[in-house]
Amino acid sequence: MGAPDRPVFVIGCPRSGTTMLQLMLHSHPRIAVPPETRFLIQAYHARRSHGDMRRPDNRRRLAQWVAGGRDTKFRELGLDRAEYVQHAVAAPGTLGSVLGTVFRDYAARFGKPRWGDKRPSYFKHVGMLLRLFPDAQFIHLVRDGRDCVASLMEMPWYRLDAYHAMANWAEAVDFGRHHAATLPGGSYYELRYEDLTADPEQSLRRLCGFIGEEFDPAMCEPRHVAQVAVPAHKVWHANTHSAVTTARSGSWAGRLEPWQISLCETVLGSRLEAHGYELSGAAPATRDHRLAYRTTAARRRAARLKRTGRERLSRLWEPGPIPALLTTGQRALSGLPPLPQHQLVESS
Template identity: 65%
Template sequence: MQSDRPIFVIGCPRSGTTMLQLMLHSHARIAVPPETRFVVPGYYRRFTFGDLRLEVNRRRLGRWIADDRDTRFRELKLDGDRFVEDVVAGPPTLGSAFGIAFRSYAARYGKPRWGDKRPSYYHQVDMLLRLFPDAQFVHLIRDGRDCVASLKEMPWYNKDVFHAVNNWAEAIDFGRRHAKRLPADSYYELRYEDLTAAPEAELSRLCAYLGEDYDPAMAEPYHLARLTIPRQRSWHGGTHGEVTTARSGAWKERLEPWEVSLCETVLAGRLVACGYELTDAPKAGKDHVAAVEAVAGRRRRARRRQEVRDRINRFREPGPVAARLTTRQLSELTRA
């Protein structure tokens, strides 16, 4: 039996996750929409919807997903009223409601399997596993110096280079934790540089992990990008052309010398562990290193506060949150 497990693409922003999303969406059996914004905020707002065993509460949840401006449900181009009725008729869990949205999107394309892509999901793997216990994660890793160089040039990125360095460090650190504790069939890593240099070989290995046959259309995602990604999103402009290695190592021209030193001083161990070579750049200044450490401390404390709140909140959940839609989800429910 072919898999119907959900697929989540994660990684540091500017790692090539949009390209990988398009590659997966090009597969004949897999649909991965543009980024949505209802899974994480919906999880943290779950108490406002109440006990989902009650129809009125499932309807409230469905209406929030379909109508709230921040959820980006419109990106799925689904009939909102029909979706709400599907949620009302579906299993009474939060994960099921989210899964119905993605499953409906996949059905638009006649595909049996769905995925979701949002780089920051690397922070929320535990949450996603609560919602989708059979999820498979694909972590795309790119040279941290290229990620930092690209992030600081993005019109939507309003942080400084110290935050950008932390973004990549966190993505790698979280990835290491996931690799250690998740089953081999639930977590997979690949490098942007390898994917762009040998897309057919890397995508074939990825498909084997996902339990799918390789589809040659995956290696030509630009056909799909030209139809789905607006030209005005200049930061995704590279997806409109053929897969290329031209952007690998672009940091050499895009980072200032002090920024190269900062990246290689703070990220050295992680870069080497991921297979990237260091230069002979001098050590970064103590003030720059201290700025990175200060940002890291603030972000770490904020995550810990959120984790504590969530652990406490789990004791007062009105019902289960795990989806009850896929073959494995239903079989685990039966065994329980």
């Protein structure tokens, strides 16, 4: 049995510590996890316009969009644009292979054989990611919802209100329950932010067991790679440049307004307790606040169902094969032999 090469995706509600976990994984000598990118979801949903990836000219056009798009975040990976395009054209002719080559090139930049990716909102897109990378593993980081809401409300990029922040956390937890119940064994792992920060070594040892890697002590000191793997302009990730600490756990008590605490514990209480978080005993939320939350949650659910319907329709016609053919598991699922160990890309 060869060394594991399955992609690893870090998911969870925004502000749940996923960047810290990204850096912990990136500190491993075999795994590279880049800063957040913005091309996987967009490329997948636009797959009809990108055409059949069995055609080299289509692979080239897609790779050029990834490498040159204004919003793809490719420039933050430190990769040579022309070199990636060349590798993508030479990659197997599937959508996942062209997109996965970005991450494979990023891992090669650090001399590592295995890659991961982190974007909190991926918890809504696990099905899509499995279509692209059918051997993927998912690590879901859960944090006290009250801390997540408090942190979200302080972010300069967060434009929504507290009702949306609470609904976002509820969705992340609910999707997590669904994934835990439906994904194949060895594909989904859940851990709490509070446990990870209280005892990094023990938590990371267990996590390494899940992904099939040996624990490395460097993983407990993620600040040493923050300068490389966290873009300087993301000042809201400043804490990643410091030692792992429990100081922010439970800080919601001094950061949320009383009505927000009441509403969090009223509408999220059962989920909080299910994950081991103790409620403060705040007074029940007012009727108006409960109604505003339910309205927000219903609108978000309706929008999600609409997107799901569009996705089902789009699957009725797809221009070419979707799953990547870059790792041992991906190729085995397609009945193909593994790539040579030294080979980063393969001609179609």
